[in-house]
Amino acid sequence: MLDTLTFLLAHIKLSSLLPPPAAEPSRRRDREECPHRFRRGDLLEVRRTLFTHFGIYLGDDRVAHLIPDILPVLTADSRQIQEMVTNTRLLLGVLSKRASVRADSVEDFAYGAGILLNAMDRAARRSPLSGEEVARRAERLLGPVSYSLLWNNCEHFVTYCRYGSAQSLQTDQFCEWLKSLIRDQRNVALTALLGLLSMVWFGISCSTALPTLLIPFTLWMAS
Structure with a gap:
């Protein structure tokens, strides 16, 4: 009898910790209804770890977005291409500029x-x-395109569609950071020092002497 009561009490406690049965269907309905708050031509963006990804909402729960992908170069099978892009496909697409x-x-x-x-x-x-x-511009561009991390990325795609002119704030910020790096004359001394250390370690040759002279000189002239 005591064992039976203990089992019932434990069951009641566990049941009280479980979500109500209607919770999961409710969340599913929320996900299904979520796309309806977007209108055709809206610009959607999601934050990634190192960058922001952009797309154009086309309606009917569809988003047009430019994403690096190597697979269209390797196969014409539309079913494989339409599958979700993996990190490997994305990285190889960046390297191959596709x-x-x-x-x-x-x-x-x-x-x-x-x-x-x-x-x-x-x-x-x-x-x-x-x-x-906006949506029509995005639809006209559906399909394979060339890719450039700085000059033709997902942000260039959405700004062309939504504002009529391709631009990338992320690219502009990177270029500003690169210019500030080049202008800092301390980097000239640092690269010269690293070059001298490489010559000491690997010996004096064209492969070590040329970068040791050329890179600091280029940074000095650009700063």
């Missing part, structure tokens, strides 16, 4: 991150085009 403008679901585009809606409008130099025009 990408695709593809339409994925909002969930696949976000990849678990929160979505910012039209946040770039506050900093853009131009007013956004009409939502329909």
Whole structure:
């Protein structure tokens, strides 16, 4: 009898810790209804670890976004290409400078991150085009494209579609950082020192002497 009561009490305590049965269907409905808060032509952005990824909402839970992808170079199988882009495919796409403008679901585009809606409008130099025009521009660009980390990335794609002019704030910030690095004359002395150390360690040859002279000289002239 005591064992039976202990079992019942433990069961009651465990049951009190479990979520109510309606909780999971409710979350599923929230995910299904989430895309309806976006309008055709909206600019969506999600924060990644090192960068921000951008896309254009096309309606019907579809987001057009430019993403590096090596697979279209290797196969014409549309079913394989349409599968979610893995990190390996993405990295090889960056290295080979190949990408695709593809339409994925909002969930696949976000990849678990929160979505910012039209946040770039506050900093853009131009007013956004009409939502329909934005979406049509994005749809016309669907398919394989060349890729450049600095000159043709996902931000260039969405700014062209939404504002009529391709630009990348992330690229601009990187270039400003690079210019400040070059202008810092302490880096000239540092690169010269590293060059001398490499000559001491590996010996004097064209492969060590030339960079030792050329890199500090280039930084000095650019600073």
